[in-house]
Amino acid sequence: MITYPFTYRRAKSVAEAEAMLKAAPESKLLSGGQTLIAAMKMRLANPPELIDISGIKELDYIRVANGAVAIGAATTHWAVATSADVAKAIPALAHLASIIGDPAVRYKGTIGGSVANNDPAADYPSAVLALGATIKTNKRSIAADDFFTGMFSTALDENEIVTEISFPIPEKAAYKKFANPASRYAMVGVFAARTKGSARVAVTGAAPCVFRVPEMEAALAKNFTADAVANIKVGADGMNSDIHGSAQYRAHLVTVMAKRAVAEAA
Amino acid sequence: MTVVSMTVNEKPVSLDVEDRTLLVYFLRENMRLTGTHIGCDTSQCGACVVHIDGKAVKSCTMFAVQAQGAQVTTIEGLAKDGKLHPVQEAFRDNHGLQCGFCTPGMIMTAVDMIRRKGVMDRATIRHELEGNICRCTGYVNIVSAIEDASKRIAGSAEKAA
Numbered sequence A: 001m002i003t004y005p006f007t008y009r010r011a012k013s014v015a016e017a018e019a020m021l022k023a024a025p026e027s028k029l030l031s032g033g034q035t036l037i038a039a040m041k042m043r044l045a046n047p048p049e050l051i052d053i054s055g056i057k058e059l060d061y062i063r064v065a066n067g068a069v070a071i072g073a074a075t076t077h078w079a080v081a082t083s084a085d086v087a088k089a090i091p092a093l094a095h096l097a098s099i100i101g102d103p104a105v106r107y108k109g110t111i112g113g114s115v116a117n118n119d120p121a122a123d124y125p126s127a128v129l130a131l132g133a134t135i136k137t138n139k140r141s142i143a144a145d146d147f148f149t150g151m152f153s154t155a156l157d158e159n160e161i162v163t164e165i166s167f168p169i170p171e172k173a174a175y176k177k178f179a180n181p182a183s184r185y186a187m188v189g190v191f192a193a194r195t196k197g198s199a200r201v202a203v204t205g206a207a208p209c210v211f212r213v214p215e216m217e218a219a220l221a222k223n224f225t226a227d228a229v230a231n232i233k234v235g236a237d238g239m240n241s242d243i244h245g246s247a248q249y250r251a252h253l254v255t256v257m258a259k260r261a262v263a264e265a266a
Numbered sequence B: 001m002t003v004v005s006m007t008v009n010e011k012p013v014s015l016d017v018e019d020r021t022l023l024v025y026f027l028r029e030n031m032r033l034t035g036t037h038i039g040c041d042t043s044q045c046g047a048c049v050v051h052i053d054g055k056a057v058k059s060c061t062m063f064a065v066q067a068q069g070a071q072v073t074t075i076e077g078l079a080k081d082g083k084l085h086p087v088q089e090a091f092r093d094n095h096g097l098q099c100g101f102c103t104p105g106m107i108m109t110a111v112d113m114i115r116r117k118g119v120m121d122r123a124t125i126r127h128e129l130e131g132n133i134c135r136c137t138g139y140v141n142i143v144s145a146i147e148d149a150s151k152r153i154a155g156s157a158e159k160a161a
Helices: A014-023 A036-041 A077-081 A084-089 A091-098 A103-108 A111-117 A124-130 A214-222 A226-230 A247-265 B023-030 B086-093 B103-117 B122-131 B140-160
Strands: A007-010 A028-030 A049-052 A062-065 A068-072 A134-137 A141-143 A148-150 A162-168 A172-179 A186-195 A198-204 B002-008 B011-017 B049-052 B055-058 B071-073
Touching: A014 A049, A028 A036, A062 A084, A068 A084, A077 A091, A077 A103, A077 A111, A084 A091, A091 A124, A091 A172, A091 A186, A103 B055, A103 B103, A103 B122, A111 A124, A111 A162, A124 A148, A124 A162, A124 A172, A124 A186, A124 A198, A172 A247, A186 A214, A186 A247, A198 A214, A198 A247, A214 A226, A226 A247, B011 B023, B049 B103, B055 B103, B086 B103, B086 B140, B103 B122, B103 B140, B122 B140
Parallel strands: A007 A049, A028 A049, B002 B071
Antiparallel strands: A062 A068, A068 A162, A134 A141, A134 A162, A172 A186, A186 A198, B002 B011, B049 B055, B049 B071
């Protein structure tokens, strides 16, 4: 398959990428390309210009400081999955990165690309939301709760570039995914985290956009055990339904995967 | 059009190509290296896996311009001085292929995983093979071949040391 024609440009810095975006507002940022290039080949996306930000050194880092793990937007899934610092600070996050797609995809795909794309079945949005991460851009900082606004949509403005995701380190956390056996995307993935006196549960794959389950969070804040969420059901209304699983099935999986995630974290 | 320069199987190459040229087409059509296959063309099957700076990636999901300055290795670049790579030998000895269409990608993925993980158990090999699809074998002999190859490579590293 061949994409529509486009012009390729490589940015060496965030400032340069910003200037290129301003000059050509219809262009798209290219990072790992594991979603964008596939969409362009299917001719679902037709940007006249691609601005490659994958080689920008200032966006490729993992830093642990002040109770948070800060990851540069152009950091690959492979780098996060194999980082000793991430494994020590938030092992659930390293595990999540290690089961995104397959090894070849993990070498190329980046955290900034995944978060900015906000695929309904992507893994990272669940960790960003459950850990209450902050998304930093070339213009501002956005709280996870304000960032994911709907299917493939986010609070990002035109010409805004994700530069870093900063994850507060939780006391305990785990991610459990019921993966589609062909694509490895989440049919349902649940990220559960406990921090001082509170708990957060975020679900990906089940609905058009990642979401939290307040009832589970309230129960877990009092008692962080799998039993606490075992009888909490989410409704099938608004859940995704396709050849891989009905809305009812996905709703059922939310409770199952939440139990497994909490059991592993606790 | 952009002039792209990279090293393919240790030979420098510079070609003027359309920006939208996928790396797999660059290799197959511009360089006539047809060992790298196009299977699903949707980055799921892994028949197009090549190494970019030592890492196994899917050449159908990357533009040639992105490989500017990179060291690219394809299946044609594995054998040295007329001698098969140990992973190629192990695929032959273990009957790790039937039709052979997925084999170049399987071998390139296997070389990368052995480099990272050394000798592996069968479950690890299967997890590492999640991005490579074979429609003939049921994977049993492919896993055996990679297991065997990982031991051979570890053995020859020991001998050398």
